[in-house]
Amino acid sequence: MTTETTPPKIDRKQIVRPELMRGIDAVSRSFDGDWEVSATAVQGCIVKAWKSQLTIKGTQILEDGTVRGQIATDGSFQYARPAPANPNVVGPFSGKLSGDAGTGSYRFGPNCTGSISLKRM
Numbered sequence: 001m002t003t004e005t006t007p008p009k010i011d012r013k014q015i016v017r018p019e020l021m022r023g024i025d026a027v028s029r030s031f032d033g034d035w036e037v038s039a040t041a042v043q044g045c046i047v048k049a050w051k052s053q054l055t056i057k058g059t060q061i062l063e064d065g066t067v068r069g070q071i072a073t074d075g076s077f078q079y080a081r082p083a084p085a086n087p088n089v090v091g092p093f094s095g096k097l098s099g100d101a102g103t104g105s106y107r108f109g110p111n112c113t114g115s116i117s118l119k120r121m
Contacts, residue, residue, distance in 0.1 A: 031056045031071055031097050034121040039084075044111030046085040053121070054079075069093070075102065083108040 034055050041048045055062045061069040061079045069079020075097040083089040086108075093116065095104015100120040107113050 029058060030073075031075065032058070035097075035102075035118045036121050037116050037118050039106065039114050039116045041112065041114045043113055045108065045114060046112075047083075050084045052081070054118070071097065077102075077104070083112070 034053060037052045037054055039050050039052070052063065054068075056071055059070050059072070060067050061071055061077060063079075063081055068081055069077060071077040076095070077097060078092065078094045080090050080092050083091055089108050091106050091108035091112075093104055093106040095102055095116060095118070097118060102118040104116045104118070105114065106116060
């Protein structure tokens with residue numbers, strides 16, 4: 001009488017190949033650095049145009065040293081920041097970076113919307 005044993009299942013997601021991780025790390029850091037954000041109101045905003053600065057470190061987006069959001073390896077990003085006219089109102093920003101530039105949009109409250117352009121500093 002023979003008994004068969006089933007080999008253990010290997011979860012391929014748990015296998016880490018260092019050569020692949022180096023590539024992922026390089027891609028996730030390709031946007032690292034300081035970025036200038038130029039914002040233009042489209043409708044309903046008190047402040048019609050303003051600029052700010054972001055820093056990207058790995059997958060984190062920081063403003064004044066505070067983590068505000070994240071960026072994916074494909075350059076798509078999301079973050080939140082206070083409105084320039086009212087720091088009690090925080091709005092979502094989203095868009096995409098490619099190379100040394102990017103575009104996106106923002107919203108503060110129900111009526112204020114705008115567009116942003118980003119460039120690496």
